[in-house]
Amino acid sequence: MNANDMHPRMAAGSRLPPIQGIDHTEPRGVLRRLELPEHITNVPSMTFSRDGSYLRVVEGAENRVTDDSVLRDRIAHALDAFAAQLPPAALGMAFVETAGGVLSPTMSGSLQADAYRPFRLPAVLVGDSNLGGISTTLSSYEALRIRGFDVPCVVLFDNPKYQNHDVIERCVDKDTRVFTIPAPPPPPPAAQTASSPTPSPDDLANMSAYYAAADPHAARVVHHLLRTHAARLERLNHLATAADTRLWWPFTQHAATKAPTVIDSAHGDDFVVFDASRQSTRALFDACASWWTQAVGHGNPRLARAAARAAGRYGHVIFPEAVHEPAMRLAERLVASPGRGWASRVFYSDDGSTATEVALKMAFKRVVVSQGLVKPRLDVIGIEGAYHGDTIGAMSASNPNVYNDKVDWYTGRGVWLAPPTLVFKDGAYRVRIPDAVLCDADPANAAAVAATTFASRDAVFDKSRDNSALAAVYRAHIASVLDAAEREGRVFGALMLEPVLLGAGGMLWVDPLFQRELIRAVRTRKPDAPVPVIYDEVFVGMYRLGFPSAGASLLHETPDIACYAKCLTGIVPLAVTLASEHIFEAFLAPTKVDALLHGHSFTAHPVGCEVALESLDMLEELHNARVHTPGSDAASGSAASAASDNQAGAAQSTAITSVWDSAMLDRIAALPCVQGVVALGTVLAIELAASQQGYASTAAAKIVQSLRAGDGDAVFARPLGNVLYLMATHETPAARIGDVLGRVHSLLCDDADSDRAA
Numbered sequence: 001m002n003a004n005d006m007h008p009r010m011a012a013g014s015r016l017p018p019i020q021g022i023d024h025t026e027p028r029g030v031l032r033r034l035e036l037p038e039h040i041t042n043v044p045s046m047t048f049s050r051d052g053s054y055l056r057v058v059e060g061a062e063n064r065v066t067d068d069s070v071l072r073d074r075i076a077h078a079l080d081a082f083a084a085q086l087p088p089a090a091l092g093m094a095f096v097e098t099a100g101g102v103l104s105p106t107m108s109g110s111l112q113a114d115a116y117r118p119f120r121l122p123a124v125l126v127g128d129s130n131l132g133g134i135s136t137t138l139s140s141y142e143a144l145r146i147r148g149f150d151v152p153c154v155v156l157f158d159n160p161k162y163q164n165h166d167v168i169e170r171c172v173d174k175d176t177r178v179f180t181i182p183a184p185p186p187p188p189p190a191a192q193t194a195s196s197p198t199p200s201p202d203d204l205a206n207m208s209a210y211y212a213a214a215d216p217h218a219a220r221v222v223h224h225l226l227r228t229h230a231a232r233l234e235r236l237n238h239l240a241t242a243a244d245t246r247l248w249w250p251f252t253q254h255a256a257t258k259a260p261t262v263i264d265s266a267h268g269d270d271f272v273v274f275d276a277s278r279q280s281t282r283a284l285f286d287a288c289a290s291w292w293t294q295a296v297g298h299g300n301p302r303l304a305r306a307a308a309r310a311a312g313r314y315g316h317v318i319f320p321e322a323v324h325e326p327a328m329r330l331a332e333r334l335v336a337s338p339g340r341g342w343a344s345r346v347f348y349s350d351d352g353s354t355a356t357e358v359a360l361k362m363a364f365k366r367v368v369v370s371q372g373l374v375k376p377r378l379d380v381i382g383i384e385g386a387y388h389g390d391t392i393g394a395m396s397a398s399n400p401n402v403y404n405d406k407v408d409w410y411t412g413r414g415v416w417l418a419p420p421t422l423v424f425k426d427g428a429y430r431v432r433i434p435d436a437v438l439c440d441a442d443p444a445n446a447a448a449v450a451a452t453t454f455a456s457r458d459a460v461f462d463k464s465r466d467n468s469a470l471a472a473v474y475r476a477h478i479a480s481v482l483d484a485a486e487r488e489g490r491v492f493g494a495l496m497l498e499p500v501l502l503g504a505g506g507m508l509w510v511d512p513l514f515q516r517e518l519i520r521a522v523r524t525r526k527p528d529a530p531v532p533v534i535y536d537e538v539f540v541g542m543y544r545l546g547f548p549s550a551g552a553s554l555l556h557e558t559p560d561i562a563c564y565a566k567c568l569t570g571i572v573p574l575a576v577t578l579a580s581e582h583i584f585e586a587f588l589a590p591t592k593v594d595a596l597l598h599g600h601s602f603t604a605h606p607v608g609c610e611v612a613l614e615s616l617d618m619l620e621e622l623h624n625a626r627v628h629t630p631g632s633d634a635a636s637g638s639a640a641s642a643a644s645d646n647q648a649g650a651a652q653s654t655a656i657t658s659v660w661d662s663a664m665l666d667r668i669a670a671l672p673c674v675q676g677v678v679a680l681g682t683v684l685a686i687e688l689a690a691s692q693q694g695y696a697s698t699a700a701a702k703i704v705q706s707l708r709a710g711d712g713d714a715v716f717a718r719p720l721g722n723v724l725y726l727m728a729t730h731e732t733p734a735a736r737i738g739d740v741l742g743r744v745h746s747l748l749c750d751d752a753d754s755d756r757a758a
């Protein structure tokens with residue numbers, strides 16, 4: 001039976017046998033299953049035997065593939081070579097065969113399932129029909145499923161003695177079929193094979209007869225694989241065509257949407273998206289870190305296993321007046337870092353918005369109790385352009401802006417200060433000071449401070465700036481705004497800020513000196529009952545900028561309350577609000593009604609807590625690796641605060657690093673179409689010069705679309721108006737970051753040329 005007996009369009013099949021790195025010729029070389037066209041004989045360092053069924057890996061150092069990416073490149077090369085030789089519109093079936101078991105190590109020491117995961121090829125699991133085979137088969141099965149593999153079928157030899165397929169069939173998921181194939185005849189006695197390595201004519205005849213008999217069974221498996229493949233294509237096409245008719249996307253104008261991004265899976269830095277025009281998938285670099293949540297890469301098996309073990313142990317359990325290990329261990333971990341030196345309590349909720357809602361309730365109660373107020377109308381002190389979430393309470397802590405302009409219930413409840421911001425442009429870090437701030441400057445040095453620049457990122461964060469003229473200008477401005485507000489009878493309930501970087505507000509780098517002066521001003525206004533300081537670190541926390549707490553490390557001030565989410569887990573919704581003991585004590589009273597009557601059904605869900613613990617482990621390992629890598633930026637030490645030293649132990653005195661290549665940043669920042677660049681930690685923001693600034697601008701839309709096109713270097717980014725921002729993880733290879741930056745630079749240049757030509 002040859003290939004197109006299987007499927008009218010099936011032209012050929014190929015088989016890439018396992019890579020064991022040893023000389024491997026199978027004496028029973030009669031497995032002539034799928035003929036390979038003559039010209040596919042030599043793929044680098046892989047030699048197909050003439051009969052096309054075997055790969056001979058010649059012993060030799062150059063062939064010991066000890067790097068998974070090299071291994072994957074070679075397999076991709078072989079598969080592309082096979083696909084390329086198929087007649088147009090013909091269907092081929094290629095099998096990449098592994099050996100030694102799903103979790104056996106490759107040359108690099110990684111587990112096979114992890115090494116092949118980026119391909120996420122549908123897995124045909126060869127089960128074990130012998131005693132003990134049910135457990136080995138199902139363990140392998142679960143190991144594949146937990147890593148996100150589709151396993152359309154499990155195939156095992158029929159063994160009437162143990163009937164393993166029966167139990168296996170009951171235990172696999174509904175999208176997996178179990179097939180049995182007649183077992184081959186026993187091999188000739190060992191003596192015989194030892195004396196003559198070539199198979200005896202009897203054995204050859206037996207095996208050929210066996211294969212002929214097994215063919216219909218094998219054909220059933222191949223038909224099933226073709227059906228599941230066709231069904232998968234159908235589902236992906238349905239996603240592409242129907243998504244826009246059923247889904248209601250957040251932050252999306254459906255009237256203006258183009259074809260949706262059909263994400264078939266994700267791994268490492270990439271989405272694997274379905275390209276309906278080619279009926280195939282391609283990789284797309286997730287430069288949005290899936291709304292700023294990704295820090296250790298997609299499809300990470302350690303996180304998947306953490307979720308599975310907690311799901312298995314607890315599922316979900318109620319939390320009020322209860323405790324479970326993951327929640328307790330995580331709370332202790334968070335109080336130690338980022339809460340070191342100030343936090344004592346952890347309140348769990350579901351997402352950034354709810355974490356900031358909880359923070360506001362905590363701060364307001366503290367003020368009411370410490371200042372003996374009764375039902376006051378409280379205002380937050382905040383920074384213009386700040387974003388604290390999409391729930392109405394969290395929105396009310398932001399000044400009127402594009403995100404709340406169309407929200408009918410929105411009532412801004414605060415006093416907001418226009419922030420001085422920084423960009424890197426033309427070789428220097430330039431402070432952009434709003435007129436509102438400058439008008440409080442002593443005219444003598446207004447001009448001087450207005451043109452403040454810095455030669456290095458570290459200099460911007462240096463505490464020695466506290467004695468600068470600009471600090472005095474900031475102090476004067478802050479005092480005048482807060483005095484004016486209090487004269488209007490405003491009562492402050494909290495200072496709430498996103499340390500260092502306003503995310504949704506346009507990736508604005510706020511002058512850390514200004515935020516520090518604001519914190520100090522608020523704390524010294526009523527020293528006996530200071531207004532609580534809230535750090536909304538939902539975006540910038542958890543090493544997004546390179547530190548567990550960006551505020552503590554880069555502003556050199558610790559808060560009273562802080563919120564974390566996003567990178568805390570990376571794969572499941574979980575948020576925390578950390579608080580210091582004096583905040584907690586405001587809720588202590590004989591009556592329940594004075595308690596914090598706020599709680600979500602899945603508060604402190606064990607899956608989220610366990611995943612967060614694993615995520616923190618990885619983030620700290622990556623951080624320590626960065627800090628201890630000789631010659632890395634992180635190792636050189638700098639303006640990051642002494643306070644940070646008390647954050648997560650001694651290792652913390654590190655420089656403000658950026659994963660983005662500084663030479664390429666210089667070139668991008670020098671482009672006329674670029675107003676400025678901000679590169680902090682894993683975040684890069686490119687502010688495009690545009691007549692319309694801000695979220696409503698469409699200045700970055702074109703380059704975002706261009707970036708998504710292409711194969712091999714396509715990039716998924718989301719604009720914030722005229723700001724194109726990109727995020728990487730702490731694991732993203734420098735070469736990949738270089739490719740992405742190169743692509744952005746060339747598109748910006750093309751854009752500039754086409755604008756000039758227009």
Ligand SMILES: C[C@H](N)C(=O)CCCCCC(=O)O
Nearest residue numbers: 251291352389390504718719
């Ligand atoms: C998802 C979460 N609400 C968040 O942090 C998003 C901020 C706003 C993003 C605006 C956008 O991408 O269009």
